Amino acid sequence: MKKLFLLLAVFLTACGPSVNPYQPPVLPALLPMATSTAYIDAASYPTAQVELAAPNQVASGIEVRMERASVEGKNVNADVCFTLPDTSDWGVSSASLNYGGILVQEYGTTLVSLQEPAAGVAGLRCDTLTFIVPPDADLTNTTIVIDAIAATPREGEYCSAYMPKIQQAMLARGIGITLDCVDVNGVLTMQLMSIPSDMTQAQAEEIVYSAEFYSVKGPWSFSFNLAQ
DSSP: OHHHHHHHHHHHHHHSOOOOOOOOOOOOOOOOOOOOOOOOOGGGSOEEEEEOSSOEEEETTEEEEEEEEEEETTEEEEEEEEEESSSSEEEEEEEEEEETTEEEOOOEEEEEEEEOOBTTBOEEEEEEEEEEOOTTOOOSSEEEEEEEEEEEOOTTHIIIIIHHHHHHHHHHTTOOOEEEEEEETTEEEEEEEEOOTTSOHHHHHHHHTOGGGSEEEEEEEEEEOOOO
């Protein structure tokens, strides 16, 4: 009888469910998430260049030349050269782009070349003006107007180049401002020696250092067609 019970226990153990230690599920490896980049068809952006038929203009004794204009995507570029009134650091101080009745007055400049005045020969500066417009801008009738060029006086130039001109203007206008150059630490410095009694120092300095004495006004206007 004992042998029967023993055989029955062995049989039940063999037929019972087997219990294995817990094995965590194996997850598939995560692949890097794909990122999408907007496709830009460079060919859809406008690209054109035009040579100007009448590139040279003179105003206030300054000759300005615009040889070519081009559009590259959102950028309208104009290559501009102008004669320098003197050895100061001159540049385009006011310019605008007009297309289809839209006026753009913000622009950037990139120096292309600079030829300093020498031996009676006028200097020449060339810049590229860059205006930003929408890619679909209608540039059929486009005009760039340079309103003024201006100088940033270098050290010592107030006395050598500007004081005589400013003093002459004060006398011609009957403004009782007297200027002189004073040695300050070894450097000649323009100073206001006397001003009218009804004028403050700040008002006198505003007149003397007005942009009119350091700029030359145009306008110089150039029209072209950059339509594709």
